[in-house]
Amino acid sequence: MKMSKYAFIFSIVLTIAGIITLSAFGLNYGVDFQAGSNVDVKLSKNVTKAEVEPLLDKIHLSDGATVAPGDKRVNIRFTKELNEDQSEQLKSAIQELDKTASFEINTVDTEMAKELGRNAIYSVLISCIGIIIYVSIRFEWRFALAAIVALLHDAFMVVAVFSIFRLEVSLTFIVAVLTIIGYSINDTIVIFDRIRENLRFGKQKTKDDLKAIMNKSVSQMLMRSLYTALTVFIAAFFLFLFGGESIKMFSLAMVIGLLFGAYSSIFIASPLWLVFKSKQKTSAKPAKPSKA
Known part of the structure; x- marks a missing residue:
């Protein structure tokens, strides 16, 4: 949690830079999305x-x-x-x-390009809605909100990098973004599950108690998250180096998304949950003292 302030600032700066770049230059669409x-x-x-x-x-x-x-x-x-x-x-x-x-x-042709663009947006939105519903049912809405912010952060970072460096966006890029969303939520859910388990046995009366539980949970799953990200990153990286031209942008998007996915699960999703949960604690009314 100590590093979360710097992570939030870093992510906000990158997001603003990405928005400016997208507004000024847009994306370099491949033939899949333009006539x-x-x-x-x-x-x-x-x-x-x-x-x-x-x-x-x-x-x-x-x-x-x-x-x-x-x-x-x-x-x-x-x-x-x-x-x-x-x-x-x-x-x-x-x-x-x-x-x-x-x-x-x-x-x-022009109509097909527009239809592909619409379908790509719908696929990302529908997948996000499905994830929100699942996490809300399985955990609670605070976990769901933190998870969706983290995975949208990962997807947007990939889009922003492709916009800044004018890399071609094709259908394989959309597949990569959807894969990144799935990977990111999987990594986040593993940490959230450990937080939920530790909440059952740890005291959670104050914000410091919640902070201790979150830090403990992330520390317990840290190496598991890093090892998983590293092994998948190695596979995607060498696929980018030696794979064919048709999957090069897919592999590059995966490499970028995997890095941001591991980062957001640790430094964005969990601290965000803590922020939402802490507000619940501070807004709760203190118990009235019992009369003798």
Whole structure:
């Protein structure tokens, strides 16, 4: 609890910075959330951006196109939908560099992009509502409120980092955010369960009593939380380093979310519960002295 004030300040500063960045720049949406075409090309050799861009200019497709070379592959994103003729022209142009090139073209129209965006928001909101209901029934509303603040904090931090560094947001990113929410609430619930157990046997007459119970509970589960976060972090980190291009942003979002998830379960969720519980104690009327 001694460190919670600094954690609250740190999280508030990051949240304000994230809100400012999102307001100013928004998110770098992938083709899943905006109309356009995404072309993934597998090659037998490495090519550079300087080799691909002149070919796009030659077939008049360079306007609004983003070229991202990789290891024996190149990804080309267009802000407009490619028709069949343009797709064939693109294939012919790329095959001038490599005749064995294979293509995967994904196209999203405007209505589909809007629908995917709405569904992504609904999925996050519905999952949060379900978590609030479950935790309220299993524990109490103060635990539920603290848990939902912590997991929304984790999800927003990932969104903010992606906005600041202009990383692409696609459907796999939404999957990562939902996974982070599930992981974060799991870690938080483990600590809350230990707090509830210790409340049964510890005195809780004053705020200091509650603080001692919370600190004891977090200390008892601290290494378990850190070990779990570390093992999952290692898996996600190496998936980011060596995984394919299609899951790179998913892995990166997981790495960021896991770090914030472990942090919030210890320094945000539990101290928040203590703040809410302490208000209950201070607002409770003192018992009247019995008459002799």
